[in-house]
Amino acid sequence: MEKHKLLILIVDSKQEKQASKLIHKISPSMQFVHIGKGTAELAVLxxxxxxxxxxxxxxxxxxESLVTKVLDRLNQRLYLxxxxxxxxxxxxxxxxxxxGALQYLTGKEVKNEKS
Incomplete structure (x- = not known):
């Protein structure tokens, strides 16, 4: 079975839809999107x-086989x-x-196999 990675992207909320579409075109996996405001010092940000x-x-x-492609596309289109x-x-x-959890997270069809 292929290895998988958790990808985390933080961008301005105005870019959320564009970023989500870019990722989905390459890897149609489930995405969790949260709007946040950090508490870090300005220098850290x-x-x-x-x-x-x-x-x-x-x-x-x-x-894992799509990581480079996704990262390259995000860098090109979002100027990261x-x-x-x-x-x-x-x-x-x-x-x-x-x-079942992996199939759900990666957008694969979950087959209910009965013995």
Whole structure:
């Protein structure tokens, strides 16, 4: 079974729909979107490149084979290499509670197999 990663993207809330569509076109997995406002000092926000405006935090599980493609597309379209434009990163997933949960998170059809 292919390995998966948790992708976390933080961008201005105005870019949430565009970012969500970019990810979905490459990896149609379930996405969790939260609107947030951080409490970090301005210097920390500037260092991370996220600024003070309200943020959209997008969480999604993607196949490891698509990570580079998704990150490249997000960087190209959202200009994440520019200051205060956002940040994206991935975290290795070492376990999921079951095959059904993984299928649900990755947008795969869950088959109900009866013996």
């Amino acid at each position: 500037d260092e991370l490149g996220v600024g003070r405006a309200p943020k959209a935090v997008i969480w999604t599980v993607i196949p 290499d520019e200051p205060n434009s956002g940040i994206v990163f991935t975290i290795d997933l070492t376990a999921v509670s079951g095959l």
